[in-house]
Amino acid sequence: MKGAxxxxxFCEHICYYCDFNKFFIQYQPVDEYLESLETEIKTTxxxxxxxxxxxIFLGGGTPTALDHxxxxxxxxxxxxxxxxxxxxxxxxxxxxxxMTEEKLKLMKKWGVNRLSVGVQTFNDxxxxxxxxxxxxxxxxxxxxxxxxxGLTNIxxxxxxxxxxxxxxxxxxSIDQALALDPAHISIYSLQVEPRTIFYNRMRKxxxxxxxEEIEAEMYETIIxxxxxxxxxxxxxxxxxxxxxxxxHNLIYWNNDEYFGFGAGAHGxxxxxxxVNAGPMRSFLRLVQEQxxxxxxxxxxxxxxxxxxxxxxxxxKIQGVNKHNFYHKYDRTVHELYGREINDLKHRGLLYExxxxxxxxxxxxxxxxxxxxxxxx
Numbered sequence: 397m398k399g400a401x402x403x404x405x406f407c408e409h410i411c412y413y414c415d416f417n418k419f420f421i422q423y424q425p426v427d428e429y430l431e432s433l434e435t436e437i438k439t440t441x442x443x444x445x446x447x448x449x450x451x452i453f454l455g456g457g458t459p460t461a462l463d464h465x466x467x468x469x470x471x472x473x474x475x476x477x478x479x480x481x482x483x484x485x486x487x488x489x490x491x492x493x494x495m496t497e498e499k500l501k502l503m504k505k506w507g508v509n510r511l512s513v514g515v516q517t518f519n520d521x522x523x524x525x526x527x528x529x530x531x532x533x534x535x536x537x538x539x540x541x542x543x544x545x546g547l548t549n550i551x552x553x554x555x556x557x558x559x560x561x562x563x564x565x566x567x568x569s570i571d572q573a574l575a576l577d578p579a580h581i582s583i584y585s586l587q588v589e590p591r592t593i594f595y596n597r598m599r600k601x602x603x604x605x606x607x608e609e610i611e612a613e614m615y616e617t618i619i620x621x622x623x624x625x626x627x628x629x630x631x632x633x634x635x636x637x638x639x640x641x642x643x644h645n646l647i648y649w650n651n652d653e654y655f656g657f658g659a660g661a662h663g664x665x666x667x668x669x670x671v672n673a674g675p676m677r678s679f680l681r682l683v684q685e686q687x688x689x690x691x692x693x694x695x696x697x698x699x700x701x702x703x704x705x706x707x708x709x710x711x712k713i714q715g716v717n718k719h720n721f722y723h724k725y726d727r728t729v730h731e732l733y734g735r736e737i738n739d740l741k742h743r744g745l746l747y748e749x750x751x752x753x754x755x756x757x758x759x760x761x762x763x764x765x766x767x768x769x770x771x772x
Contacts, residue, residue: 397444397665398647399451400478402433403658404459404470405676408493412527412597413555415589417660417674418457424676426466429659432683434473436672437657439687441477444655444665451485451644452478455512460494467499471506479507485643487512487551492530495538500545510549510642511542512582518572519565522558527593532572539576549640551580556618557611558586559594559604566614570621579640583618584633585611612761619760632711632763649708651701659689667701668693698725699772702732707767715754729753736769 406421406429452474462470479486487510488503495513503511517523518532530538539550552573556566573581588594588603597603606614619629627635631649634642647654656663660674672689673679682689696704702725709716722728730737737753740746745759745766759766 397446397449397655398652399453399644400446400449400655400657401453401455401644401661401663402437402470402474403455403457403656403661403672404462405429405457405659406461407456407458408461409529410527410593412525412593413586413588415592416457419676421458421461425680426462427469428680429676430466430469430473432680432689433470433658434477435683436688437473437477440655440657446478446480446655447482449478449480449655450482451647452483452487453644454486454488454508456489458491458494459488460490460499464498464502468502468506471502471508475506483507485510487642487644489514490538490542492535492538495542497541497545500542500547503547504545508547510551511547512551512553513539513542514553515569515573516553516555517558517561517565518569519561522561522565525560526555526558536572536576539578543576548579550576550578551582551636551642552576552578554581554583556583556585556614557606561606561614563610563614563617567617567621570618574622574625580634580636580642581622581627582634582642585615615761629713631713632760646712649712651705651708664696665693668695670694701725703771706733706770710753710755710766710770711763713754713760715752718751718753733770740766740769 403417405418406424406426407418408421410418410420460467486508488508489512491514513535515535516526516528518535520531523531539552542550554569554573586605588598594603622635623629627637629635630641634645653664653666655665656670656672659672659676659679661672663670670690671692673682673691679689705721705724706716716729718729737746741748744756745762747754747756755763755766
């Protein structure tokens with residue numbers, strides 16, 4: 397396994413756009429959950445081994461919503477069972493309102509070397525309208541505090557296409573993020589998913605989103621502004637300074653295998669896609685009964701692997717490595733997709749070098765259309 401994802405499903409509030417597996421932390425069996433999570437990690441690592449792991453990603457939910465003792469218990473569990481000298485990147489997702497000096501000290505103490513800070517926007521009225529609990533000033537303060545304590549490998553997460561967001565709002569947020577000198581910026585367009593507050597509002601006609609052409613202009617602005625400031629775009633929604641790409645997320649886009657621990661987490665183990673139980677009671681019961689919470693596993697056929705290799709690889713700006721593709725599947729991309737590739741190149745959505753097949757600038761804007769061409 398190249399990496400491990402650990403899911404902490406607890407939140408102090410629910411953002412209006414979020415469809416991840418999450419629960420209000422109040423009255424939840426947090427301590428029991430952390431005990432069960434440790435059991436699941438031990439059981440799984442004993443079966444598969446963790447010697448080849450390179451990354452750990454602690455996400456949610458809101459990992460930093462845990463109290464001091466709970467957060468330290470979690471970090472100790474990771475140290476005891478997953479952290480070893482070969483780990484190159486240990487990321488924790490953090491919300492600005494939870495980035496206290498005490499929790500940042502715990503992260504430093506227990507080996508965290510990267511923070512992914514969920515800012516979303518530096519516009520206070522937009523933050524309120526999407527259900528976030530922090531302010532622009534709070535986000536700035538939290539990031540500056542982390543940097544002052546030596547946690548300098550920081551990713552700022554932003555969003556665009558938000559209800560009521562203007563291009564000027566977006567530009568201001570980008571500028572404020574850049575002023576904090578992060579190593580990495582992720583910036584995703586809003587996707588309105590079922591089972592969210594925004595989805596319910598949309599169904600009632602009460603959610604006003606920017607027009608598609610405005611959203612495309614926003615994305616163009618994002619690319620040009622960040623590149624002008626020395627950030628290179630290495631994936632459709634991700635930009636970094638040289639050497640600060642998210643190693644963990646590259647595991648997903650390189651179609652490598654990883655552990656998924658915790659309620660609702662997904663994994664990729666020895667050629668099988670795995671899914672853990674999402675409901676809290678089911679998670680706790682299954683771990684007690686069988687040592688893990690896995691409820692399904694799907695053996696990935698070679699055809700599925702090839703399709704995933706294409707659409708995940710094409711998310712990277714570098715594109716699909718043709719040599720690696722042939723080494724994995726003993727077929728060239730042209731043997732399998734020659735007609736599709738030629739058509740997409742003719743339409744100006746793909747380009748090709750000796751070693752890579754990648755999206756053009758126009759192809760980046762029509763990525764989903766390109767990906768669809770490689771799906772059976």
